[in-house]
Amino acid sequence: MSHVRLHIARLRHTDQVEAVRGLTLIELLVALTIFAILGAMSYRAVSAAADRQSQLSEGFQRWRNISRFWQMAEVDVLQAIVRPGVVPSGTPPSFVIESATDKTKPGFGVLAVGGASGSVRRRGYWLDGGQIVLFRWPAADSSSLPLRDIVLENVTSLRVSAIGPDGQRSSVWPANAAAGSTLPVAIDIELELPDAGTIRRLFVLH
Numbered sequence: 001m002s003h004v005r006l007h008i009a010r011l012r013h014t015d016q017v018e019a020v021r022g023l024t025l026i027e028l029l030v031a032l033t034i035f036a037i038l039g040a041m042s043y044r045a046v047s048a049a050a051d052r053q054s055q056l057s058e059g060f061q062r063w064r065n066i067s068r069f070w071q072m073a074e075v076d077v078l079q080a081i082v083r084p085g086v087v088p089s090g091t092p093p094s095f096v097i098e099s100a101t102d103k104t105k106p107g108f109g110v111l112a113v114g115g116a117s118g119s120v121r122r123r124g125y126w127l128d129g130g131q132i133v134l135f136r137w138p139a140a141d142s143s144s145l146p147l148r149d150i151v152l153e154n155v156t157s158l159r160v161s162a163i164g165p166d167g168q169r170s171s172v173w174p175a176n177a178a179a180g181s182t183l184p185v186a187i188d189i190e191l192e193l194p195d196a197g198t199i200r201r202l203f204v205l206h
Helices: 001-080
Strands: 095-099 106-114 119-128 132-137 147-152 157-163 186-193 197-204
Touching: 001 106, 001 119, 001 147, 001 186, 001 197, 095 157, 106 157, 119 157
Parallel strands: none
Antiparallel strands: 095 106, 106 119, 119 132, 132 147, 157 186, 186 197
């Protein structure tokens, strides 16, 4: 009888050991599954956070470029001057709203005082292939080709209109021969951007 009891006890002990071993393996598989799920979720979260940071950085830089264009245009417009003395024939007017040299790009040009020396400079902003390009001439009356710098990219349209002393609005300046040596009272600049909509600024000239 004692041998039988001993054998039964051994069988019970073996079953318990196997049961414990089987439960440990299941727990290990469950833990590995949980870790795999958490790892995948963490990767997605980190990837999404990196994408959001990149988008925010690009958006911030985009608005910095837009603000930079407005600041540059404002400085040049507010420092616009009337060309002194008798204006020779063929000389560019003090302020002009028209197409660029090839008559296909909208924009405006201005004769302005700028720089630390207070020198007179001739500058212009024109839309060319979806980019606003700054034209910089070496001198006010220089006949040489201007230097070109891209100021703002991804621009749908640029519309500029002038308000004359009579309060009339015109999309071309000088509006007539009499206005050739004068400045408009104000100019209205409108930008249309595919990612920011329409932005409009009115600048009053001194």
